[in-house]
Amino acid sequence: MRAVIMDAPGRIRVGEREDPKIIEPTDAVIRLTATCICGSDLWPYRGAEEADQLLMGHEYVGVVEEVGSEVRTVEPGDFVVGSFVISCGECEICRSGFPSRCVHAEFVHGGIGTQAERARIPFADGTLVATPGEPDEDLIPSLLAASDVLGTGWYAAVAAEAGPGKTVAVVGDGAVGLMGVLAAKQLGAERVIISSRHPARQALAREFGATDIIEERGDAAAERIRELTGGLGAHGTVEAVGTQEAMMQAIRSTRPGGNVGFVGVSHGVSIDGGELFFSQVQLLGGPAPVRRFLPELIRLIWDREIDPGKVFDLVLPLDEAAAGYRAMDERRATKVLLTV
Amino acid sequence: MRAVIMDAPGRIRVGEREDPKIIEPTDAVIRLTATCICGSDLWPYRGAEEADQLLMGHEYVGVVEEVGSEVRTVEPGDFVVGSFVISCGECEICRSGFPSRCVHAEFVHGGIGTQAERARIPFADGTLVATPGEPDEDLIPSLLAASDVLGTGWYAAVAAEAGPGKTVAVVGDGAVGLMGVLAAKQLGAERVIISSRHPARQALAREFGATDIIEERGDAAAERIRELTGGLGAHGTVEAVGTQEAMMQAIRSTRPGGNVGFVGVSHGVSIDGGELFFSQVQLLGGPAPVRRFLPELIRLIWDREIDPGKVFDLVLPLDEAAAGYRAMDERRATKVLLTV
Structure with missing residues (x-):
């Protein structure tokens, strides 16, 4: 064959x-x-x-x-x-x-x-x-x-505990991030915020259910998300990149008691225990x-x-x-x- | 006054x-x-x-x-x-x-x-x-x-998702770790395994509900816990120390899809993103x-x-x-x- x-x-x-x-x-x-x-x-x-x-x-x-x-x-x-x-x-x-x-x-x-x-x-x-x-x-x-790609975005949104009344942030506008948007929306999220600077992907994100598109990245994106959520941060965040910047953006975009679902295969990522402790953000990742x-x-x-x-x-x-x-x-x- | x-x-x-x-x-x-x-x-x-x-x-x-x-x-x-x-x-x-x-x-x-x-x-x-x-x-x-101390051990056991039918491991035999044992038992855990080499604390741990006491630490403890759990690891682990060794012991003692509740205030802890990704262990910590x-x-x-x-x-x-x-x-x- x-x-x-x-x-x-x-x-x-x-x-x-x-x-x-x-x-x-x-x-x-x-x-x-x-x-x-x-x-x-x-x-x-x-x-x-x-x-x-x-x-x-x-x-x-x-x-x-x-x-x-x-x-x-x-x-x-x-x-x-x-x-x-x-x-x-x-x-x-x-x-x-x-x-x-x-x-x-x-x-x-x-x-x-x-x-x-x-x-x-x-x-x-x-x-x-x-x-x-x-x-x-x-x-x-x-x-x-x-x-x-859909199953992975779906798992990330489930791990981020997307659901009714929730605000979900998505880090990464590749295929998995876009599927994370679709999944968060399907799971009932009220608001889905994605970081993207790519016009075609922005359009697809909106079609899949994104309510807010921000162009910031990294800490600037986390700050923008806190501004958009009354200073608290998203209830949950989908991390679909796998870099240090993306992981920290995800943790810092999420409110205390909130959840990060990370499905970007980690490349050189190191998480500071003290920051994670005081962030009080729950992490779940891995192969979907x-x-x-x-x-x-x-x-x-x-x-x-x-x-x-x-x-x-x-x-x-x-x-x-x-x-x-x-x-x-x-x-x-x-x-x-x-x-x- | x-x-x-x-x-x-x-x-x-x-x-x-x-x-x-x-x-x-x-x-x-x-x-x-x-x-x-x-x-x-x-x-x-x-x-x-x-x-x-x-x-x-x-x-x-x-x-x-x-x-x-x-x-x-x-x-x-x-x-x-x-x-x-x-x-x-x-x-x-x-x-x-x-x-x-x-x-x-x-x-x-x-x-x-x-x-x-x-x-x-x-x-x-x-x-x-x-x-x-x-x-x-x-x-x-x-x-x-x-x-x-009880509230903190309780939170750690809740974060570790202690409950009926579960095996919960506890890292740290200080007051918080011992309270983690008590909490896991109260929450219905079937088996509670604690690492301790201190006879008085071992006795108190048993009184609070520990079913297994192991003397190993670090990776040797994680390996022993896998042996005790059919090769899978604990369903959930309470981390009540805050050091690098304790955090890695907790993650490595836990099965995929399991939970680590970490309440030891992190001191110099750094978590490798790749290891956390492939461990597929859920982490939640912070001030209780x-x-x-x-x-x-x-x-x-x-x-x-x-x-x-x-x-x-x-x-x-x-x-x-x-x-x-x-x-x-x-x-x-x-x-x-x-x-x-």
């Missing part, structure tokens, strides 16, 4: 890989319908992580072709959405709502790779969720978004437990209550993956969908 | 101060029944903070002598317990459960001082809670503990919002369901405060109660 392989940093090709097969009785093999390129795929692309024959891709929707003998909840022919982390669904950690830290957790990125025609998904029952039927073509981008949210996200998309697929601003066939990576690397695209 | 004054580091005297008076209509003046010496009082005593004519003491129980015209919930003659932070009880932050970060918050320590015969308590309605009547003498130590818990804590003490007063292992009259400071400084006492 065809699959995207990163031979070395910056070197993307679509090559041949062996077709996946059922190995464990809990496996499913799916035929991909669509996949996409994640901001995190740019780390190895740019040489910030090792890249030697990497099997790329961790976001995916597709049709089940075959299942192992112990798979109960999906069957051949089902259209499915899966999480970017494999999870068993049965261990204590999965049952407590953190499948991304399942005792059997495995990142799809790296070892499995869904920028491909097919993929073997271990622990199919704990990882995949079937849609109510064959989706209309126009729903595919949104269902694909649920696999990571997308599988926890998938049933609800699929329902919202199926019922056309949300349209997260709008984050994709470039669609290419799998064979042109290299062009997609270039477009994201050069910031000509926010998020690239690959049709298979 | 007589009051404890720290003239300089290590120099404690009981001197004369002017009697406090009602200044604002929301004030109360109370006659202290008992007060105590806090571990945090040792910082200026040891020269780690400035000390120039400091008015000491922030934990207190006593009888209301006079109230301002706007005070509604306490009246002269009432026996009251108060928080170590003044809070209005009416601002958004107070109403959200974080009176320790009230927009009018003021630490009793420093400017007010309750190691004295009397004290003026601003925002009496938002800071004090009356007991159901005149307490029996033997309840006084426990009611006094509610003012800070004791006032939130006082009604419930008073009820538990009044009904003799808990006996937190056992943390006091030395009782002295106010006039002998200097001896009390020496005993705590030299670690001959865990916590000193001063009768007034």
Whole structure:
């Protein structure tokens, strides 16, 4: 089958890989319908992580072709959405709502790779969720978004305790930050404030539910948010960048007793214990437990209550993956969908 | 009136101060029944903070002598317990459960001082809670503990989400850590594990509800706790020390999706963002919002369901405060109660 392989940093090709097969009785093999390129795929692309024959891709929707003998909840022919982390669904950690830290957790990125025609998904029952039927073509981008970028923004908004009457701030206007806006709005937030200087992203943020857009960054943004909230700060803040400045902006934008949900993968971030202590802000971050949210996200998309697929601003066939990576690397695209 | 004054580091005297008076209509003046010496009082005593004519003491129980015209919930003659932070009880932050970060918050320590015969308590309605009547003498130590050390341990256990079926780890066997054990047990935790090498504190921890005592510290303690919990870690951890080692022990002792309540005032603590991200542990700390818990804590003490007063292992009259400071400084006492 065809699959995207990163031979070395910056070197993307679509090559041949062996077709996946059922190995464990809990496996499913799916035929991909669509996949996409994640901001995190740019780390190895740019040489910030090792890249030697990497099997790329961790976001995916597709049709089940075959299942192992112990798979109960999906069957051949089902259209499915899966999480970017494999999870068993049965261990204590999965049952407590953190499948991304399942005792059997495995990142799809790296070892499995869904920028491909097919993929073997271990622990199919704990990882995949079937849609109510064959989706209309126009729903595919949104269902694909649920696999990571929407699920991650959603987790951040849940961790920020977005809800009715709340003011939620969002740090970062990339795809995940924009999904954080959508999630905060859906979860009932009264006011959603995002930092952005990018006109197209500002427009999309407004469409997703942002009520206030500020152009400040860092401490100036935190100060502006306190001004906008009677001096108190936001009830909750979504951090979707991963830098020191973004993390401190998030903590300092949030009122005492408030919550920061941080999903930007931390790069060189160090949090001063004394400042965190006296901020009295609650922190929860990490790889999003997308599988926890998938049933609800699929329902919202199926019922056309949300349209997260709008984050994709470039669609290419799998064979042109290299062009997609270039477009994201050069910031000509926010998020690239690959049709298979 | 007589009051404890720290003239300089290590120099404690009981001197004369002017009697406090009602200044604002929301004030109360109370006659202290008992007060105590806090571990945090040792910082200026040891020269780690400035000390120039400091008015000491922030934990207190006593009888209301006079109230301002706007005070509604306490009246002269009432026996009251108060928080170590003044809070209005009416601002958004107070109403959200974080009176320790009230927009009018003021630490009793420093400017007010309750190691004295009397004290003026601003925002009496938002800071004090009356007991159901005149307490029996033997309840006084426990009611006094509610003012800070119990309230702080309780907050940490709540932040650690202690509850039925949960395993809670406690880092620190000082008075606050021991109160964390008591709180976790009261909140329904199935298993409470504390790190302690001190026989008397181990015994008290068992009395307060510890089910497991481990002698390891730091990473070895975290590893031992994972061993005791099927490799997963505690559901929640109380951090009651404030050092780098203790904070990392707390984070590393906790399972993904679990909670750390940290109440040890951070000293030189720095948290690596990447480790916190991938730990997927939720952090909440800061000065305890004791006032939130006082009604419930008073009820538990009044009904003799808990006996937190056992943390006091030395009782002295106010006039002998200097001896009390020496005993705590030299670690001959865990916590000193001063009768007034």
